[in-house]
Amino acid sequence: MIKESIKHILKKMGQISNEDTEKKINDCTTFIQSARITNFLAPLLVNFSYLPLTDAAAGPHYYAHILNDIIINNKKSIVDIGSGISTILIARLLKINNISASIISIDHDKNWQNIVSSILKRDGVDQYVTFIDSPIIKSNEYTWYDKTKIVFPDDYSIDTLLIDGPIGITAHLARFEAVPFLKKYLSRNCYTIYLHDTDRPDEKEIVRLWAMDLPYAKISVFNRYTLFSYGNKFEFYPQSIL
Structure with missing residues (x-):
């Protein structure tokens, strides 16, 4: 369901072609998943010190x-x-x-x-x-x-x-x-x-x-x-x- 919605939006924006459709959809899906998981982590992020993210940090x-x-x-x-x-x-x-x-x-x-x-x-x-x-x-x-x-x-x-x-x-x-x-x-x-x-x-x-x-x-x-x-x-x- 969510992948179909992303595909529809990207097509309307002219952001995908047949060759890169699946990759861009997967990238968007991964981004949304990460955003939602980050939201779940909010109690450990809000009202605490800033976390210094580096290239070595995990997701x-x-x-x-x-x-x-x-x-x-x-x-x-x-x-x-x-x-x-x-x-x-x-x-x-x-x-x-x-x-x-x-x-x-x-x-x-x-x-x-x-x-x-x-x-x-x-x-x-x-x-x-x-x-x-x-x-x-x-x-x-x-x-x-x-x-x-x-x-x-x-x-x-x-x-x-x-x-x-x-x-x-x-x-x-x-x-x-x-x-x-x-x-x-x-x-x-x-x-x-x-x-x-x-x-x-x-x-x-x-x-x-x-x-x-x-x-x-x-x-x-x-x-x-x-x-x-x-x-x-x-x-x-x-x-x-x-």
Whole structure:
């Protein structure tokens, strides 16, 4: 229904030809979906500090998916690899919904973490986040964060793992080590792993390798990210209502 309406409008405007009709319709549909999802995120955007969007920032569907998961599946221990918008939005969510949960945010760029930290403090949500500053180093076969800097208690249990760092161009399969290193901390009851940028060749290969390491997880592929889900009671994809 909505696609037919968009097609009719674009034709009247003389904006499409037979060759590019489907692409322009899909672009418009995606824009409307994103706008509506952003509207759903409004409680976490209004009356808070401005969010510094960069080229590395994920889209609203990605953020809404994570936030839905935390609420619907009662997630408590969140590890966010690649400090940024997700860190801030989750902390705001925990505050306004009075959720007793915590975030560990890992990044190699201390200056960027300081910017994120200052926003959290202005918003009064910094108590939910613990930062780990870990440089990127070459270790064995892969280049990843310095594992000696990433120390959790032996009984720590991760139920939500977000991976949007390090920057993919830093090295081949730059994000691969996240699951092999943190697998022992994943909750035995339920967990969700989000890997961003899986529209890129390296991340696609990482998904293939992780699938062998996480044989019981359900794998769902979305536009720019892939989800590994195990033991979650409820589905939590943010419907666009188109």
